[in-house]
Amino acid sequence: MDKLNNKLRAELASNKDVTILKELSWHLPLVSYEVSFARVKRLKMDILMKMLLLAFQEADIRRPAALAEMLFVEELFIRDLIDKMHSTQLIRLDAKGYRLTDKGHGHLEKGIFEEAMEGGEAIVSFSAVHDSYSLMEAELAEDLEKLPGYRYAISQNVNEGRIHELLSEEKNSAEDGYQVIVADVSSCDELCTEHIPCLEFQLYDQKQDLFYARVWNTRLGTWDEMLEKQIEEKELIEWRKALEHVKPS
């Protein structure tokens, strides 16, 4: 840790105009959850085509314009799709309107039919300060923290919707014309809280008369913009006052 600290300090001090006013280290709580979710598998099928097939099944529709109005979709799109379905023989036109062919019926069924799949599990971490969720490779180890906590830490309940969003983004997949979809988050249990050490530098650029903060987030391995902004927003004016107080000019 000290090595990192030295390296960062050196980097910041490489600018001769910059003075390090203060250095702090603290930790940021990162809560991890064990999440299990359900998955389904269905034919990859474009929704507008699916809708057209459903509509043709349900009503007598001859004119694409009527459907365009009903679905509030550009008639051009509907014509294009009807042509496509016609040429692939999913539909045919009879006296009353478009009808699904046997092939069409089969296709629609596969598109609607969702085959349940084996559920999945994942570990999701949540940083309340960042309001961010991310997947974790492995379970975190509960650590005994010696450092003080982040002074602007907040506690916030986990949002399952956001977790579902994350899982959909990360776990949805597709193969052979089929897609696998995360259907639902079935359970979400808190596992533990990890404490991420952060190194804070309070800086002053004499040449430009600028105060600013740098916070190294060890978990991300980068300067953490969000935390820096939070601190600057809350403390910058104070730092200036304090400095002016120390060396009145």
Add this chain to the structure above:
Amino acid sequence: MIRRYDRQRKHGKPAGLFGFFSLAEQVMTMATQTNTYQTSIRLTKTASEKMRGFGISERSFFMADKPFQVFLERYPSTADGSLSVALLFNAEETGRLTEQASGQLAVLHCVFANHQLLVTNVTLRKAYQALGTNWQREESIRFNNSRDPVPVAFMNLINRMTPAKERSDYVKKRISSWEGYLKIQEQGMDIPDVKTGYSNLAFSHDFSRITLTGCRMDEKEWKNLRNLSVRLTGIEGDVGTVFKTKNRAIEIELNPYIIKQLREKAHALNKREVVFSNFAALSQIRRLRQGFTNLEKGLAVNPQLDRLLFEERPNVAPLKELPKLEFHNRLNDFQQQAVTGAMSAEDLYVIQGPPGTGKTTVISEICLQNAKKGLRTLVASQSNLAVDNALGRLLAHKDIRILRVGRTESIEEDGQKFIEENVGQYWKDHTLKEITAQFEARKAREQEVAHKLEETERAYAEVQPVFEKWKQAVEDKKTAQAKQRELQSNIEPLQNKTRAVELEQHQAISRKHSIEEKMGALQAAIDQAQSLLDSGHGPEWFEQQQQSAIETIVQLKRVRETKQLNEQLDSLRREMKLIEEKRDEVMAKAQEQQAVLETVEGMKKVDSLLKVMNEQRIEEVPAITFSLSKLDMIRDKMAERKKLEAYNTSVTSAIGYVEKMLASSGIDAAQVKERALSQAESFTSANIDEFLEKLRTMLKSSQHIDSGVLAKALSGLYKRQNDVWRRGAMLKAADIYIEESKRAFGQLKKALCMELEKHRQRYLDLDERGLEQFERQREEHSRIERRVASLSVSIEVPADIEQAIADRQTHLTQLRKDQADSARAAADLEQQQARLLDEQTAFEKAEQRIVEIAAQLDLAMRRLTEKEQELQALETILSTDPQAAYEETAKHLASLSFDVESLKQEQKNFPLWQSVQKQWIGLLESANEHDLDEIRKLYIKHANVIGTTCVASARKDFQDNYPVFDVVIVDEVSKATPPELLLPMLKGKKVILVGDHHQLPPLLGNDTLEETLEEMIKEDSGFEEKRELEKLLEESLFERLYKNLPESNKTMLAIQYRMHKDIMETISPFYKDENVKLQCGLADSDTERDHFLESPSVKRHNHLMWLDLPNEPAYFEERMSGGKSLYNPSELEEISRLLVELNDAAAEAKAAGRIPTDELKTVGVISFYGEQVKRLQRMIDQEVRLPHLLIRTGTVDRFQGSEMEVILLSMVRNNHNERGDIGFAKDYRRLNVALSRAKQLLMLVGSSAMFTKRAKKEQTKRMYQHVLDVAEQKQGVKVLQKG
């Protein structure tokens, strides 16, 4: 001229062509819609050889089963003026000629010679060279190898084309004025990429810049780094551009989209390597240049683009008539006019949009109108931000499918949803929103429909009887109309009859009158005849009268003759007297001659004779002349003889003297004489005189003279004596000469007398003739006297005899006529009386007829009146107009019936619609990436509004995907340079330009043209470019087009909705020269633009304020050490104070409930100077916390296009300089932008004295004075007290 051909080309029918086709061919031609030209071709030897070389057989031209599609490009005419043309074959057609072209295209170079198309050369050209440019035209041609002349139509076609070179040269010439833009940007461009390692990378405090240290480059490379783009190994994409280099450290301004990536990766980069490159900038310039070339080559989609851009008065096509448009946005009159104009224009339309006047709304409406017509629109602008702004504000409508094309990372938030990856999502969001709204609305609608249906049915039932009533009325009217027609058809023959009878009546009456007249005339004649007969003048009386008259005439004529003869006598007497006088004169002359003659007889001297000749004017007849010259000659001879005698005496005496002298000397004189006379010599008189004189002198002067000399003198004397003698021998004796002289004188006198006698004889002759004449006259005289005596007159002689004769003769004629009349009257009287009787009978008959006709007429009139009364009775029914009401009611009824039907249909459809839409909502809600894939493809395929930047519109991939647009709209035109504008314009059939030339002109890189110019002057770089730049500064393409286009092709949007009216007042003068005044479209500025703030210095009613700083050193501007930019510390301080005050006021307004608690007041803090902006931003970041404000800072230039609720303008300039320079702030366009950003409150912070009093130019002072005046008027001026 050219314009017309191109228009025709669009329709595929060259003008005047049909004249050369037979009718059958015309019909055929029109049916197929293409014209095929038939022409023979001949080949030169060169051409044949070249063709063989390319493997083209001559026969392949003639064997063809279908005509060739050929591009024609006219060449400049040859030196001898023949028409010259190239025929270009595309790949397919080239394939029909040869298989050896290996992808190249065949070109035939031809001239028209002796009415033949002669191919002079054949070449192959690269396939990528453009075919079908605007300077070419495509035609279908069938070749034959006959010797027929080329069809006239084909030649005319070529003749009407403009040579491609002319058009290219035209473009080249005009576009050269734009070269400046490129030249300036190209300065120092040709820099190769520089790759180097670096040892350290450090971020600036806000991660907006990085500094690289430890780079190794040579001196030249270090120098050229500025503005190059930067790539770091391991980071994808350009990270930014070099901002500055100092002490071997390179400061790089990061691209905003790269910052996140860089923050995350910068610490973990494996290889510390950086590449500086100019590629991006270069490729940009290359694209701009390509635009020039494309225009030159005629590759603009609109073939007239070059003319539209460069002609002094762009010759735009007339607008096409459109039915009234239905608008989808709420538009004011100006906006409607702009949209209608833009839709009706065929090629170019320009919209001038002052700040806040709803340009984007207009663009949105035009896009939608285009979409409805199935047209594809390109929305282009100079910057990505402007494109995204424009697209972001387009109306979400299902007919518009917006696609944002460009580098994803440089597209702003507003544009992001329209990029390819996101359009599926955008479409889904929009559709879901709409369909959900419909679905929800329908739930409520079910009830409503039932209610409406009931209502409509009731209304239908009510309208039905009304309709029936009107129907009946219409029927009644129809019947009445039929009846009316029948009556009218009856009345017509009656009227005809009446008219006929009236005519007859008229004729009868006029006949009666004419009979009356005749009778009157007859009676008069009878009366006259009777009175003649009664007058008692019988034939004897007439004879007597006539006799007496004749006699009188005879007498009168005699008087006349006597008078004439007397006159003749008088004249004769006068003549005779004249003759006598003449004779007397002649006789006197004759006598005078006689007297002279007698004197001459006695004259002895020639001179006397000559005198007489002179006096009597005697002509010198030959005899006289001969005598006179003879006398002269004799006189001369006599004179010469006298002279010689004198010489002889002198010489002889001299000889005697000398001989005597010589005798003593012994010289024999005879010998001397003999010798001297051996040779005859001639001497002139002068010579003799001289010789004698010399001798005399000699003898006189010396006593003793040498005998030789004397001998010699004697010899001379002998010689001269001899000569005198010789000459004397030739003359006659003197008495002979006297005798001759007397004879000659006698002859002369005789000749003279003869002449005188001749004269006298002539006078005598004259007298003789006079006598004869006199005798003749006397005879005549006596003859007349006898005649006069014979005439006797027995009447009294009147004064005017001629008149008297004429009177008598008239009287005589009258008498004769009267006599004849009287005789005739007696004969006619009886006949006339019989005729009078006849006429009387006819008169009675006529009167009878008139009475009959009157009765007939009366009858006809009565019947006519009856019918007309019947017709009158129908009038009441006919005058009603139930038709309109009937139709109205029918329409109403039909509409009600339709409503009922459609409501019933809707009711019936409810379950279906609800069910389908519910399913649809479900599908949409659960849709994921895969589900939207197809939609995305469809959307992109059918995208009809494409947004991109000007320069990006020339990128290769964009060009491939979207070569042509029906309409190109360029937004913020005044911010783009002409080369940038050209790129999107090249692609449009129609171009619509939107901008405002009263706002700021384009930037070149990061600088305004003025700044660039200033820099150039400072660096004293290339004089050439400086001049170019000054030229560019003067003219804005948009301004020129806007000013020179006809009214029909431009509009100024004159109603602004952004600013409170007080703020607008400050910019109104900038638009005072336009056709319309800038107006405020806000119904009530005070409520709609209420800022809700109350503070010590800002009151609710303040919308325009000027915080006035003293023009004193404590408040003066300062200059960065070594920098060029200015800043003003006291303004910084004031603004800081103001911001805190505004923040507090916003907090108070929230607390008081005037502003929602979660809202931030948007504040723009702007300045004319970059350095001031930088310091303002630092102050805001570092020194104050303003949680109730959302603050953006920027230069005025960067703020163009943005708006904020509150604007603080830091004016910076404040000094006591002699020149009163206020720098950039003097440009009215910059001030216009600065003043027009604020919606609710505009606060100027600066010294009013500096700008209104110290500024250099009057115009500038006035401009700021106006702002100050308005602020004062609105009680917005706060003067900052000193100290």
